[in-house]
Amino acid sequence: MALKINRRDIDFILYEQLDVEKAYAEIDDFKDFTREDYDMVITEAHNFALKEVEPLNAIGDTVGAKFENGVVTLPQEFKDTYRKLTENGWASIGSSPEYGGGGFPTSVGIAASEAFTAACVSFMFTVGLSRGNCAVIEEFGTEEQKATFCEKLTSGEWSGTMCLTEPGAGTAVGDLSTRAVKDGDEYLISGTKCFITSAEHDLTDNIIHLVLARVEGAPKGIKGISLFIVPKNRINEDGTAGEPNDVVCGGIEHKMGLHGSPTCVMNFGENGRCRGQLIGEENKGIVYMFHMMNEARISCGLQGLAQGAACLEYARQYAHERIQGVDIREMRNAYAERVPIVNHPDIRRSLMLMKSYTEGLRSLILFAALQTDLLKSGDKAVRDKADDLLAILTPVIKGYGTDIGFKCADLAMMVHGGYGYTAEYPVEQQMRDVKAASIYEGCNGIQALDLVGRKLGMKGGMALMSYLMDINQFVAANEKHESLAPLFKQFTAARDALVGCVTQFQQLGATKEVLIPVLNATPFLNMFGHVVLAYNLLQQAVIANEKLDAIFDEKDAADDEAKNEVVKDSPNATFYHNKIKTASFFIFNVLPEVSSIVAAIRNADRSALDVILDY
Amino acid sequence: MKTIVLIKQVPDTETKVKVNPGETDINREGINLVLNPYDEFAAEEAIKIKEAKGGEVVVCTLGEKKAEEAIRTALAMGADRAIRLDGEAFAGSDNYATAKALAKAIEKEGDYDLILCGKQAVDDDSAQVGTLVAEMLGIPSASLVINCEVGDGSVTITREIEGGNQELEIAMPCLLTAQKGLNEPRYPSLPGIMKAKRKKLDVLSAGDLGLGADEAGAAGSKTAIKELSMPPERKAGQVFEGEPEEIVPKVAQLLREEAKVI
Ligand SMILES: Cc1cc2nc3c(=O)[nH]c(=O)nc-3n(C[C@H](O)[C@H](O)[C@H](O)COP(=O)(O)OP(=O)(O)OC[C@H]3O[C@@H](n4cnc5c(N)ncnc54)[C@H](O)[C@@H]3O)c2cc1C
Numbered sequence: 001m002a003l004k005i006n007r008r009d010i011d012f013i014l015y016e017q018l019d020v021e022k023a024y025a026e027i028d029d030f031k032d033f034t035r036e037d038y039d040m041v042i043t044e045a046h047n048f049a050l051k052e053v054e055p056l057n058a059i060g061d062t063v064g065a066k067f068e069n070g071v072v073t074l075p076q077e078f079k080d081t082y083r084k085l086t087e088n089g090w091a092s093i094g095s096s097p098e099y100g101g102g103g104f105p106t107s108v109g110i111a112a113s114e115a116f117t118a119a120c121v122s123f124m125f126t127v128g129l130s131r132g133n134c135a136v137i138e139e140f141g142t143e144e145q146k147a148t149f150c151e152k153l154t155s156g157e158w159s160g161t162m163c164l165t166e167p168g169a170g171t172a173v174g175d176l177s178t179r180a181v182k183d184g185d186e187y188l189i190s191g192t193k194c195f196i197t198s199a200e201h202d203l204t205d206n207i208i209h210l211v212l213a214r215v216e217g218a219p220k221g222i223k224g225i226s227l228f229i230v231p232k233n234r235i236n237e238d239g240t241a242g243e244p245n246d247v248v249c250g251g252i253e254h255k256m257g258l259h260g261s262p263t264c265v266m267n268f269g270e271n272g273r274c275r276g277q278l279i280g281e282e283n284k285g286i287v288y289m290f291h292m293m294n295e296a297r298i299s300c301g302l303q304g305l306a307q308g309a310a311c312l313e314y315a316r317q318y319a320h321e322r323i324q325g326v327d328i329r330e331m332r333n334a335y336a337e338r339v340p341i342v343n344h345p346d347i348r349r350s351l352m353l354m355k356s357y358t359e360g361l362r363s364l365i366l367f368a369a370l371q372t373d374l375l376k377s378g379d380k381a382v383r384d385k386a387d388d389l390l391a392i393l394t395p396v397i398k399g400y401g402t403d404i405g406f407k408c409a410d411l412a413m414m415v416h417g418g419y420g421y422t423a424e425y426p427v428e429q430q431m432r433d434v435k436a437a438s439i440y441e442g443c444n445g446i447q448a449l450d451l452v453g454r455k456l457g458m459k460g461g462m463a464l465m466s467y468l469m470d471i472n473q474f475v476a477a478n479e480k481h482e483s484l485a486p487l488f489k490q491f492t493a494a495r496d497a498l499v500g501c502v503t504q505f506q507q508l509g510a511t512k513e514v515l516i517p518v519l520n521a522t523p524f525l526n527m528f529g530h531v532v533l534a535y536n537l538l539q540q541a542v543i544a545n546e547k548l549d550a551i552f553d554e555k556d557a558a559d560d561e562a563k564n565e566v567v568k569d570s571p572n573a574t575f576y577h578n579k580i581k582t583a584s585f586f587i588f589n590v591l592p593e594v595s596s597i598v599a600a601i602r603n604a605d606r607s608a609l610d611v612i613l614d615y
Numbered sequence: 616m617k618t619i620v621l622i623k624q625v626p627d628t629e630t631k632v633k634v635n636p637g638e639t640d641i642n643r644e645g646i647n648l649v650l651n652p653y654d655e656f657a658a659e660e661a662i663k664i665k666e667a668k669g670g671e672v673v674v675c676t677l678g679e680k681k682a683e684e685a686i687r688t689a690l691a692m693g694a695d696r697a698i699r700l701d702g703e704a705f706a707g708s709d710n711y712a713t714a715k716a717l718a719k720a721i722e723k724e725g726d727y728d729l730i731l732c733g734k735q736a737v738d739d740d741s742a743q744v745g746t747l748v749a750e751m752l753g754i755p756s757a758s759l760v761i762n763c764e765v766g767d768g769s770v771t772i773t774r775e776i777e778g779g780n781q782e783l784e785i786a787m788p789c790l791l792t793a794q795k796g797l798n799e800p801r802y803p804s805l806p807g808i809m810k811a812k813r814k815k816l817d818v819l820s821a822g823d824l825g826l827g828a829d830e831a832g833a834a835g836s837k838t839a840i841k842e843l844s845m846p847p848e849r850k851a852g853q854v855f856e857g858e859p860e861e862i863v864p865k866v867a868q869l870l871r872e873e874a875k876v877i
Contacts, residue, residue, distance in 0.1 A: 037808070037812070039684075040684070040688075040691070044803045044804075044805075088804035088805060089805025102809070569642075570644055570645070571644055571645030572645055575645075
């Protein structure tokens with residue numbers, strides 16, 4: 001079954017909804033690009049992803065990463081494609097031109113990456129981590145560090161990692177115990193990290209670890225953590241990779257999915273010879289690391305989107321091919337024609353859930369990508385606003401977005417029936433591979449706490465206000481919409497319920513009932529996600545409605561019959577028609593969950609706190 | 616060594632083609648257009664020859680502004696510059712008129728050693744333009760080429776023929792049409808795409824080529840499309856169940872009377 005990427009939807013969001021061309025024309029870094037550039041990059045990246053990267057997915061799953069004597073080997077196909085992919089520049093679409101990157105806007109990079117991620121997510125981690133790693137060095141490193149590492153990380157000659165997690169410090173990064181002892185200009189690093197992605201492999205001849213460690217005598221907790229560049233092989237005078245740096249892989253995890261991605265236990269300095277360079281100042285490591293956290297968390301959401309949307313497309317194809325049963329209205333007629341399952345209402349409902357979730361999420365992620373790009377605007381007000389929106393939306397994209405990915409895999413598997421549960425069909429692997437996205441980069445429960453505990457109250461609530469004001473403006477401009485007014489009515493009710501819930505949290509926060517918001521952070525995130533997605537889909541519906549009317553006018557379609565013909569015959573009309581249906585479906589079928597979630601939160605039930613679980 | 620590559624922008628092979636009754640073109644709305652896959656082999660071969668022998672690769676197409684996407688694909692792969700033939704005068708060109716325009720453009724360009732093109736365009740599948748161009752230029756040509764070694768003043772090629780392969784040595788300048796298997800076309804890379812932006816692209820009209828009003832477009836064509844129609848839909852097959860003695864006579868009767876095949 002062929003992997004399909006919804007390019008039409010990507011183009012719709014970039015050009016019809018967000019009008020990125022106009023936005024980027026005003027940003028110095030991007031003003032020389034044209035739409036032709038964006039289109040061609042996305043087209044060729046998708047082409048490469050579908051033809052060259054997709055075949056790796058099954059190989060990665062069945063052959064996988066192999067560990068022996070401290071060495072991790074990946075399938076030969078991974079090595080060949082890694083070389084081709086990096087040579088063709090697909091690992092560095094948005095990276096700085098200064099170090100050989102393409103310098104493209106984040107939105108274009110993300111639009112391209114959707115295909116790479118859907119094609120073989122386990123293969124793409126190495127690339128993504130190198131990019132994040134390089135961005136940290138670029139932002140906070142010394143000139144010498146930048147000169148040593150950035151070009152090689154951008155070209156993919158070397159790859160990068162992020163080493164935070166330790167056996168005793170997962171969510172609570174501040175509890176880590178890896179040590180750094182000053183030794184001349186450098187530091188001696190010692191400790192064990194676990195769950196480190198791509199920390200050992202044979203794709204590149206050096207691996208650059210960014211390691212969080214505690215310098216001797218540093219304060220306890222998060223404020224005593226520093227960030228170090230620790231190469232697997234030391235760097236020679238001439239900048240090439242030299243002798244081993246006492247960084248040894250102790251083993252790789254045997255995981256539910258992502259078999260093509262080595263998840264490594266890493267021992268630093270077992271022989272007291274592991275040297276690292278400090279980035280920036282001591283004890284500021286977490287600040288530097290968090291700088292790239294937004295991007296990494298958005299990448300997790302992208303994984304949810306890419307794999308969720310891939311599952312939708314697999315399920316949509318399957319639903320047209322699989323013949324089973326008869327039209328429900330013909331139930332008693334043994335001679336009735338057997339129909340493809342796409343005719344069954346329950347299958348259509350499942351497909352619509354996937355469609356509305358993924359299209360809403362795609363819109364949200366590309367919107368966030370645009371905000372990331374607006375951080376480069378010359379206008380401070382624009383930058384500040386983008387920063388606020390990113391703060392609010394990042395936990396939603398990470399938490400709600402990765403849940404969507406898994407939910408879609410689940411729905412797609414159900415559409416496939418028993419066949420979906422077999423390795424013969426691709427959703428089985430997609431389901432296993434997408435699950436991890438709700439765990440790394442901060443478990444989804446932690447995303448919910450970030451939203452409720454930090455982001456709602458950020459800047460005295462002004463960040464949230466800024467987003468709500470955009471929503472209000474949009475509603476005010478459209479609520480009397482000729483055909484979409486009923487959608488707006490549903491939507492405003494949900495928005496008001498959300499705002500009521502935020503107020504309730506604020507009031508509880510001021511009392512000793514502070515545990516109620518904490519206890520309800522996850523349902524809150526889910527509810528907030530519903531509202532955010534509905535807002536995105538509604539914006540799309542308004543645009544689609546206008547464009548569809550224009551097509552009807554152009555084709556002189558006045559009555560319903562003529563309009564139906566147009567909707568069937570014209571691919572653009574089909575697309576816009578479906579957009580409106582997708583928004584309607586979500587707003588009438590999913591969004592009403594908001595009121596029940598809010599009602600549940602209002603109950604302020606403490607049972608989960610009071611229950612005795614060590615029975 | 617100068618190689619000219621003739622290219623065409625065509626609908627993606629995965630397109631679900633729709634024909635509007637009474638019209639002479641397919642419904643182009645929402646169709647994804649790509650560089651003709653066989654032309655990719657031609658472009659790749661030209662670029663490989665340039666990499667080995669030096670010289671330049673010029674791509675040439677007859678097509679509207681939109682066809683510049685296909686040009687840019689070839690430039691991003693590594694071709695050096697491009698010529699696009701455009702203008703009202705070319706409207707309605709058939710294979711003959713298209714070949715004529717391309718041949719004129721090639722003559723104007725001059726000084727070429729090799730012309731490469733795909734064995735056919737996957738939209739109309741007529742596989743004529745390449746050979747016509749060679750005839751018009753009065754140079755030798757070979758179709759369905761699957762291997763090509765450039766020597767001194769000649770090329771040694773292998774081409775597919777029915778039931779086997781044929782090896783030929785052909786004097787240059789000559790024209791070759793590329794068959795699948797000739798090479799593995801490279802992907803346009805990100806740096807390639809950015810470089811392509813700055814490569815030269817000349818747009819020439821029928822006038823620029825010295826073509827008279829009756830030599831280009833519909834007026835210069837030998838054929839005209841009267842109508843396009845979809846192939847008739849295949850009806851569902853009929854299944855006969857029962858003992859062979861019972862059903863064979865039935866089937867035989869239907870084959871004779873309804874299908875009229877026996
Ligand atoms: C495939 C994979 C790849 C990974 N790659 C990397 C990598 O490259 N680099 C890296 O550093 N790490 C990586 N990780 C580690 C990942 O980031 C951690 O697993 C994650 O941070 C959670 O830590 P933990 O597993 O120790 O779980 P814990 O911290 O033990 O959490 C267990 C559960 O308790 C919850 N919990 C914990 N604390 C709280 C709290 N205060 N309030 C409420 N709930 C809480 C969590 O949400 C979670 O549900 C990877 C993990 C996986 C599975």
